[in-house]
Amino acid sequence: MSYNLIPNYDINGLVPAIIQDADTHQVLMLGYMNAESLQKTIDTGQTYFWSRSRKVLWHKGETSGNTQQVTSIYLDCDCDSLLVLVHPSGPACHTGAVSCFFQLMENQ
């Protein structure tokens, strides 16, 4: 599948992708996509990322089974961030938490 909008990839060829639960609207994680992982995400309907630490394409849930089924992808106004709405098969976080954002830093 092709698409008309093209992200503005950064100097490393990456764009940050916010992953949000399509039903609960909880923000689950932030990952990075390169052109290949975005294309795989669109083609398969499941999230793929570029692992900056391991420097490999990474299919979310490939070992844990906690894949994320994509419902829609939005690009922001200056085309340098993605918002990906998903139906998750399980927790997003490797710790077992539903969302990676479980550490409360500040409450006002």
Added chain:
Amino acid sequence: MSYNLIPNYDINGLVPAIIQDADTHQVLMLGYMNAESLQKTIDTGQTYFWSRSRKVLWHKGETSGNTQQVTSIYLDCDCDSLLVLVHPSGPACHTGAVSCFFQLMENQ
């Protein structure tokens, strides 16, 4: 105000910050914070960012009036992204859109 959790800033001293409406749960924008803008955000209770293009500290809403009142800040599991919940005073986007993520790229 001080805080115990410290973000893992990237090589440019920045961390991506997802801004989400605390009430509607709509994802409004993604900005970047350095240590100074995070501290200003915590101290004032309004969002401050680092503008990568203009290379200046940027108080969201300083010209438009569309400030964002912070309710809480979360750090993700590996401490390299922030999730900031806010009450926005107006649209997040410079185009007048409520959210910067208004360009639908893909629908599955």
